[in-house]
Amino acid sequence: MIPRFDFSVAVPAKEVNMAGVFACSLLTVFLFSPDSARAQDNYEIQVYPSETMAPKTLLVELHSNFTVEGSTTTQFGMLPTEHQEHETIELTQGINEWSEIGLYIFTAEKSGNEIQWAGDHIRPRVRVPPRWHWPVGVSLSSEFGYARPAFSNPTWSWQIMPIVDQIIGRWYWSVNGTMVWDIHVVPPPANFTTEQKQTYFRDVAPRGVTFGPAATLTYAPSKYYNFGVEYYSYYGEWGNFVSLHNQQQQFFPVVNLFVSPKWEINFGAGWGATAGTDHLIVKCIIGRSFDWSRHRPGSSKSAQ
């Protein structure tokens, strides 16, 4: 369901048994290099709308993201993002007029390596029903799951995301207030000093709730496509945001195509505005919906 996106998964992991000297030097590189402080979630780059899928309808989406220019070094055991290809399958099933449930299967690939499973998340979402006549669409998403430490830090996480959106004529905007609780983060190297550990838990793997809003604004010249910009960010832990240098700030010019009622396509190229952001990512989402009600259009049981 476009437009929407999520910025929940993945932060860099670290080898727990990493040698101390290596870890220190790596942390130094990490903190002062243009690569990410907290590795970026490039698995499903999508701003969500408040609308949920219709009951008995399944949306299958393939998210394809390629990091053209990203981190080039392994950070706390997490692989460099540059030239990584991420393929994520997202399945979203409508439950009733105001709720849906989503499932993600994350995979990663880098040239010369096989496709690797990166993790899975599950995402129930509820919305304010249209009959409440609110001036804006509002929904609440909750995403929980695991990702392998080679691809994500934290490994276990729980995301809460309020979504507010509105259509005004040809314009559409949506804001996703993404908050992630890092349930299990990869511990810092054992020989880290107290100060280094503090830095690690502040900039790399916060143990509290982090904040990273996302938003989109699009304009529809035709009912078959719209274009606009998507914004993704990571500010850090609530009450203890990381410096702007280490924040993630990314802007994607995007085009959404609605070639048929069953298909939706999203293209975008993202430019990272800070040193903490992958500098260039291209993404594509292809979605196809399936009606499981098996009702024929226009029949006595069809919603039409």
Place this chain on the structure above:
Amino acid sequence: MNRRTFIAQAGAALAGAGLAPGGFSWAQIQPDVRLEIAPLELEIAPGKLVHTVAYNGRVPGPLIRWPEGKPIVIDVLNRTSVPEIVHWHGLEIPTDMDGAAEEGSPMIPPGGQFRYTFTPRPAGFRWYHTHAFAGHDLKRGTYTGQFGCFYIEPKSDAGAYDQEIFLTLHDWNAYLAASGDASMDAAYDYSTINDHMLGFGDPLKVREGQRVLLHLLNASASIIHWLALAGHELTVVAMDGNPVPTPSPMPAIRLGPAERVDAVATMNHPGIWILGETREKIRKAGMGVVFEYANQQGKPRWIDPPETLWDYRRFAKPQGMIRQPDQVVPLRFESNFHGQGAVATWKINGKSFPQTDTIMLKEGLKYRLQMINRSGDDHPLHLHRHTFEVTSIDSKPLMGLNKDVVIVPANATAEADFVAKNPGATLFHCHNQTHMDFGFMTLLRYA
């Protein structure tokens, strides 16, 4: 200029011309029917109030039952703060009495009154409703409770039924929501049959063995409805008031806005049953009524009918020769997208009303309306002041089915023939209020 300004200017022109309604003296003749248009708080369920406008303080308005061929005098008083007008739907009457400002019928000013005088014809199940512009104001026009049944009694009625029941479908509290065609269209909070939501009105009393004739009218401003009577089949005997050549039993009946169906139900399954919308969401919103057999008790039951597709051909003549028309009138329907958060404007042959090209008719000739629907919506198309014969749906021919509203399926073509035999301006439009207000209409005039 849009439909609103067109109506306003037409009304002003009529007033300026000093067209007194019918040239009569109000005091001299007592009307046969008196309709008062006024605001109404309608309690469709305990504590559920709908603020609307209605005729004579009730929904539907009073049933007008009148012998075919006998002149009728109807006084309409407008007790609202906006101009109003009453359209006599399906009646073949003169333009100035038809009740469409686009044709030249006068609007009734706030606080004013108008006398409609005409001879109702043809016989059958017709209806009356407001023909006012609503636009973005979803508390006006056919979104309100301004509708009622008009039954023109045939000179000879076989009367093969034991009981007759008039049922009107309506949707309430309209608001704009996303639709299937990418633009906004009306959606609703509640639905009713007659004036109550399912479970809150008096049940309809029937007896075992009765043949009950149901006169079903979809008075919704924009929704196509499906109806079924749980545990029973409904035999369709007439459409839009005109007997069908092949009466057929159906598990469910489809009604576009403004369509009517006369159906006979044989009461052969004692119990307490629901006649309601086949789609649970709309039934739960209130569209249903209870049928109660004598000496039966218990909770009303609903049984889903088998999934049903609607095919007009089922009720048409099996085969035969159709006289070819003298002229084919191609009418191409398209929408203009103004954003997913806006209402689309509609075009007939590339133009929105009132810029549409007027179609000129010659009295006595037979015309074929070739309705080419290039949109993703089904549209209920209505021709004023004439009855047409549906001759094809999606390239499948049929004959003998006489109607005044036909649903043209999405991305398909339907054809309907009529003989130009009622001179005067004649309106042709989609009966979805949003669509007609935003351009989906055109005028036919006699040369």
